[in-house]
Amino acid sequence: DAKTTQPTSMDCAEGRAANLPCNHSTISGNEYVYWYRQIHSQGPQYIIHGLKNNETNEMASLIITEDRKSSTLILPHATLRDTAVYYCIVRVAGAQKLVFGQGTRLTINP
Amino acid sequence: DVKVTQSSRYLVKRTGEKVFLECVQDMDHENMFWYRQDPGLGLRLIYFSYDVKMKEKGDIPEGYSVSREKKERFSLILESASTNQTSMYLCASRGGGDGQETQYFGPGTRLLVL
Numbered sequence: 001d002a003k004t005t006q007p008t009s010m011d012c013a014e015g016r017a018a019n020l021p022c023n024h025s026t027i028s029g030n031e032y033v034y035w036y037r038q039i040h041s042q043g044p045q046y047i048i049h050g051l052k053n054n055e056t057n058e059m060a061s062l063i064i065t066e067d068r069k070s071s072t073l074i075l076p077h078a079t080l081r082d083t084a085v086y087y088c089i090v091r092v093a094g095a096q097k098l099v100f101g102q103g104t105r106l107t108i109n110p
Numbered sequence: 111d112v113k114v115t116q117s118s119r120y121l122v123k124r125t126g127e128k129v130f131l132e133c134v135q136d137m138d139h140e141n142m143f144w145y146r147q148d149p150g151l152g153l154r155l156i157y158f159s160y161d162v163k164m165k166e167k168g169d170i171p172e173g174y175s176v177s178r179e180k181k182e183r184f185s186l187i188l189e190s191a192s193t194n195q196t197s198m199y200l201c202a203s204r205g206g207g208d209g210q211e212t213q214y215f216g217p218g219t220r221l222l223v224l
Binding site for chain 2: 032041101102
């Protein structure tokens with residue numbers, strides 16, 4: 001699985017959009033980009049995933065650059081409950097395990 | 111919504127005890143996983159199962175065994191608990207085939223071995 005690079009921490013004001021970047025410059029054509037988050041002392045929660053098109057669901061939007069070397073997770077209206085560690089993961093379809101890096105610790109401030 | 115449940119949120123055991131961690135999923139998923147999570151080490155795969163009675167070793171299987179007698183249930187067994195098995199244990203499940211790749215996690219069991 002390709003390696004990902006994320007900022008260690010970020011802050012965002014409540015009600016604003018939180019934009020979390022991820023670099024995956026060695027991604028290959030059959031690798032998906034997944035985002036999970038982990039709120040303190042809980043299991044990781046699936047947010048969204050994509051291959052090359054931008055994706056949106058009820059939780060977030062995922063923007064993948066045309067060359068697929070980076071992506072951005074957007075939480076459109078951040079709330080205090082969005083404070084968590086956010087993990088960007090790339091994996092080949094069918095691969096059994098997920099490899100979590102260190103992630104980005106996002107703090108939403110009132 | 112996919113639901114993955116784990117039998118305990120917190121568990122305290124003594125060295126040498128046999129420990130059972132249970133995981134149940136309600137989405138008829140073929141694949142189930144056990145990870146442990148430790149500070150600075152991320153999630154590490156212990157075992158996974160791709161069907162009933164089938165199991166495969168992950169990256170750190172030593173000291174652990176698993177059981178999958180029914181599709182919805184995947185158990186992790188610590189035959190003789192040791193202090194270095196103090197950790198957060200996470201169960202996950204995933205469907206099979208295209209479009210079913212997402213792993214869904216349970217709430218985790220925080221195990222303390224004294």
